[in-house]
Amino acid sequence: MATSSRQSDLRPVTHTRIGIWDLYEQCGKELPRRPDSSMLGTFVRIRDNMPYVVRMFKEILNIRRVRMLLPAFLVVQVLDSLIPAVSLWYDGQLLRLVETAMETRTVDTAVVIHVAVGRVTCAVASHLLRHIQSRIRIPVNMSIKQFYARHIFHSMARLDLPTFTDSAVQKQLDFAAQHRVLGTSLAWEAIQGLTNLVATATSMFSQLFVLFTVVRKQQDGPLLVILGFSQSMLRWYGTRPSVPGFFGMGVWAATTTNKDYIRMQGLRVLSDAPSHRKELVAGNLGEYITSQFCESAQRLGEDAGEFGEMYEAHSIRKRLSIASILRATMHELPQIAFMLSAVRKPMTVPLSFASLVLIEHASNSFISAHLSPYRVLSLAPIFADLRNLYEFKNVQNKVVDGTEPFPENQQSLIDSGISIEFRNVSFQYPDKERCALRNVSFRIEASQLCVIVGGNGSGKSTILKLISRIYDATEGTILIDNRDIKTLRLADLRAAMSILFQDYTHFPLSIRENIGLGNPGFAQDDDKIREAAKMGGARDFIEELPDGFNTYIDNPVKDRYAGLPEGLAIPDDWPIDYSSVRNMGGLRTSTVSGLSGGQNQRLAVSRTFMRSLVTDKNSSAGMLLFDEPSASLDPTAEDDLFENLRKSRGNKTMIFSTHRFGNLTRHADLIL
Numbered sequence: 001m002a003t004s005s006r007q008s009d010l011r012p013v014t015h016t017r018i019g020i021w022d023l024y025e026q027c028g029k030e031l032p033r034r035p036d037s038s039m040l041g042t043f044v045r046i047r048d049n050m051p052y053v054v055r056m057f058k059e060i061l062n063i064r065r066v067r068m069l070l071p072a073f074l075v076v077q078v079l080d081s082l083i084p085a086v087s088l089w090y091d092g093q094l095l096r097l098v099e100t101a102m103e104t105r106t107v108d109t110a111v112v113i114h115v116a117v118g119r120v121t122c123a124v125a126s127h128l129l130r131h132i133q134s135r136i137r138i139p140v141n142m143s144i145k146q147f148y149a150r151h152i153f154h155s156m157a158r159l160d161l162p163t164f165t166d167s168a169v170q171k172q173l174d175f176a177a178q179h180r181v182l183g184t185s186l187a188w189e190a191i192q193g194l195t196n197l198v199a200t201a202t203s204m205f206s207q208l209f210v211l212f213t214v215v216r217k218q219q220d221g222p223l224l225v226i227l228g229f230s231q232s233m234l235r236w237y238g239t240r241p242s243v244p245g246f247f248g249m250g251v252w253a254a255t256t257t258n259k260d261y262i263r264m265q266g267l268r269v270l271s272d273a274p275s276h277r278k279e280l281v282a283g284n285l286g287e288y289i290t291s292q293f294c295e296s297a298q299r300l301g302e303d304a305g306e307f308g309e310m311y312e313a314h315s316i317r318k319r320l321s322i323a324s325i326l327r328a329t330m331h332e333l334p335q336i337a338f339m340l341s342a343v344r345k346p347m348t349v350p351l352s353f354a355s356l357v358l359i360e361h362a363s364n365s366f367i368s369a370h371l372s373p374y375r376v377l378s379l380a381p382i383f384a385d386l387r388n389l390y391e392f393k394n395v396q397n398k399v400v401d402g403t404e405p406f407p408e409n410q411q412s413l414i415d416s417g418i419s420i421e422f423r424n425v426s427f428q429y430p431d432k433e434r435c436a437l438r439n440v441s442f443r444i445e446a447s448q449l450c451v452i453v454g455g456n457g458s459g460k461s462t463i464l465k466l467i468s469r470i471y472d473a474t475e476g477t478i479l480i481d482n483r484d485i486k487t488l489r490l491a492d493l494r495a496a497m498s499i500l501f502q503d504y505t506h507f508p509l510s511i512r513e514n515i516g517l518g519n520p521g522f523a524q525d526d527d528k529i530r531e532a533a534k535m536g537g538a539r540d541f542i543e544e545l546p547d548g549f550n551t552y553i554d555n556p557v558k559d560r561y562a563g564l565p566e567g568l569a570i571p572d573d574w575p576i577d578y579s580s581v582r583n584m585g586g587l588r589t590s591t592v593s594g595l596s597g598g599q600n601q602r603l604a605v606s607r608t609f610m611r612s613l614v615t616d617k618n619s620s621a622g623m624l625l626f627d628e629p630s631a632s633l634d635p636t637a638e639d640d641l642f643e644n645l646r647k648s649r650g651n652k653t654m655i656f657s658t659h660r661f662g663n664l665t666r667h668a669d670l671i672l
């Protein structure tokens, strides 16, 4: 359908060559407006999202610090926004002084002093009020950020894998990530947007009021006010929000076939991306790619660049419009009116001149205040994100929880393990066309040791993911102890098994917690953690680390150093010596402890042992799943591991997946 509608659009397409780029534009065709992109639509969205803003205010006002400081912040901001009006009033006093001076040829010194003191007081007050604002802003923002950090953390931590990796959910997650990266809190942005709006409106209306009061009786005063402000109005009209997707509104596409440019981009990725660094170094590619990059750059010349900048240079000539010329000339209107009035009544020149200065001053401050409709509209995306934040809590997991407790008898789980049956199971990964498993049936009896052997991509890991309900089968039924897996409570099911994935990862936490989290119920139990580490063959090397079990595998908080960007380790040739501050603070040279592949695997195995070791009958697993547990282990470590596994297994069901027959299959009760 979509293709035929595209084909039927026969409007001519123009081709423009912009440097190395070819731009194709369809004549007279505009991009369809998003249904909600009109100003009215945006206001409607703001209104619709208002309940979430109200909810936000209710929630954050429950935080004691915010309840105390937020009203103070608003009062201070409004007071600050009144200062321009007070300054204007003093300017009016000056104007009146000029008027009196013209009439009586005398200057009242008391008024001059009064005005001078008044203006200085305004400047001091403004400075103090801004200082108070910043003092309040930081703690309020921090409290709000912490409040929502907990909210977002919980919303995210509860998601299952298919939901978490769903592109729609990822999009929803983006906003949270963005705010986290920028270190801002969404709620604070909404509050600031609203209080700024109130302050700007107060500032503008108070200035307008003072201005009319002051120049009401002056010759041509109201006319000059109107002309002065007309330019601000026009400027508002001219400052539309930028269009996402840049470069005008038409339908266009741009490409380049320039071989050097394409190659340079490829070389740049090769040099920049951490994922290529290993091969880059091992292959000694540094010199070669640099010379290739320079050669291509030389052939390309200096005028070839990104499409954005080249298009901008090309389109600058279109920017000169009648409206832009009109807007520029509006700026001159008050001066022209002033000159006309001076020609008509030369005696009033000084007075009119003073009014002119006053009005120009006020209208400039108007422009800097920027109270345009777009400023109100800019609240729309913030409010929409806020709605997102609250609705995110309600995202339903794709793997639906069961209701039945499991197991019925914990003791039998430990004594005799769990049976598993696949009945005609097929599975297709989301967004994949091919089935990873098709019509698979097998049965593993309780307490059996089963080895699944198969080549790369044959579906071994997928079977383990289905048994632990990381995913649900697309077709067929999986039975756990003869009960449909979907009816069992997920938390119970996962507590009843311990699984080591082939592509395991370590958490950016201490080694102690990395192992302990194999069984969250015992995550703080040092003795069990040490025992698990011993069984996994990791204890010896952990104890040799300077921080032992407290070592962070990858410390998520990097030390900060003066003059270095956040998180950057000190380069060898860095000219600043930090040794004194580092020694005093006990800072380590490296925050990351490099572990070998085998050591990493031993740690991961130790984590799995946490659940099979534990003697407490309420927290021990009845089934252990291992996906290629010995891939990075040397033969001795592999032997030790299997020996330990067999010893600790008792009668638990155990499933291994492997590429090859050998050590494992020798002991198997069942080979699939």
Ligand SMILES: Nc1ncnc2c1ncn2[C@@H]1O[C@H](COP(=O)(O)OP(=O)(O)OP(=O)(O)O)[C@@H](O)[C@H]1O
Pocket: 429, 430, 432, 436, 454, 455, 456, 457, 458, 459, 460, 461, 462, 463, 502, 659
């Ligand atoms: N997360 C995923 N998303 C999409 N497709 C996947 C995903 N994981 C695996 N697949 C695909 O499913 C198929 C089975 O993969 P699986 O990982 O189960 O095989 P395996 O037998 O464990 O392979 P290996 O021995 O290489 O680990 C493969 O074709 C693979 O490309």
